[in-house]
Amino acid sequence: MSKVVILGSGAAPGVPALANGFGDCDSHNPKNVRLRSGTYYEISGVKFLMDTSPDLRMQLLNNNIRCLDAVFYTHVHADHLHGIDDLREINRICAKPIDVFASPFNMGVIHQRFGYLLTDEQQVINPKYIAALSPHVFEYEKPFEFKGLKVTPTLLEGHNVEVSGYIFNDGEVVHIADFHHISDRSLSLIKKRPELLVMPLTTPKGSKFHAGLDDLIYYAKEMKAKRVIITHMAVECDYEKIKNSSPDNMEPAYDGMSLEW
Template sequence: MNRVIILGAGAAPGVPSINSGWGKCDPKNPKNYRTRTSTFIQYNGTSILIDTNPDINRQLIHHQICQFDALLYTHPHADHIHGIDDMRGVNRVTHQNLNFYCGAKTAQYIKHNFSYLLSKPGTVHDVVHMPSLVPNIIKANHPFKIKNLDIMPIKILKHCPESMGYIFAGGDIVYIPDFKEIAQSAYERITKRPRLLVLPLTTPWRQITHAGLDDVLQVILRINPERAVINHMASECDYDWVNKMTPDNVEPAYDGMEINLD
């Protein structure tokens, strides 16, 4: 089975949020109910989780996902990492370490804030009491492989000190996390028309560290995928409104959205 599941489609506060409630989102549309952003990819016989947001526990249980081949992180922000302790459940199923892959600064953030869960290859923690995770440091533009899946990390600019996107299977799937700009070198790594591009919008307007809808549409135009899905939306982004503002091959994500790539 080749598929991508948008486990959560919300920006850091979720929708509704503590501070803004439903904002501009129509509360009657269930697609506007958004937990935070993580994505599950099953492709070429390999399964990958991208980011452990604070809602990851419920998301994995809902989709009956209890193990995968590797965990990738995009950047060191709380809404993408702080569900990391729930990886203990995965360790309890596999009785093995879980390998995660990220840039050096993200690894440093995890080491600083969650040092108790880091393990070494060959040594598995007592997973009843704590998770057992092994860091693997990767660099933008240096490809690596998980089982049968080729992965190219790409450089994302001006969101935070380090943000990484990923190209899977030579360009079939492109995943871009929170961004303000995308490095030229990242575009150069996309050498074929992707079947699927997943990328975030946070608010319709551009912020200091986030692209706005115009920027997102420009990136889509430049990468020219068969299909683009927009995730990481805050309460300013109503589902129907985003859908109306985007071309036919572009659609807003919603929690639990499954994209079949067979």
């Protein structure tokens, strides 16, 4: 059995946002209340996070997540990274290091900003508290195995910083983070019909650095994804409106949304 939980379905400002409140979202629909971007997966028995948003503490509390094997990073924008310090509480609970994966560029930035967390040496603070995130860098398009999970990282295009997408088990799950377009090369790495495709929207029309809903529909068709979850939505994305504008196999995420297959 595999599982996904959407921990946070919002874009960088969250919803409501400090500047724009609920914007175009219906404030009476609880599905429009969104923490910043984060996803939890269990695939091939491996429990992992995709990114650590600044809301990570609340996300882990809300969804009763206490143990993790790994974290995969998509990019170093604050809404995807800056909750990394909360992982030390997971270290404390599980008394073991957490394996952290990123591209060489992204790991370099993580090291600059949060070097005190990254170590190959386990810091035994007391026998029950081993504080350590063990860093691993990968090469794009070079599949690797982690505890029986096959991971193929791929470079996404057109965002304003480098972004890594992830293909798990040859395409069983495809996780796309902030992007403007996806290369044919990336698409060719998906070897089977995805059971699940997770994609970020931000705003329905898209912008210079973000794809819009039409682009998401296009790529979901290209990948022949069975089921698609749209996440990373800003105040312009009302839950019901996005749902009504999406094909049957696509649906907007909400915080705490969970699927098993």
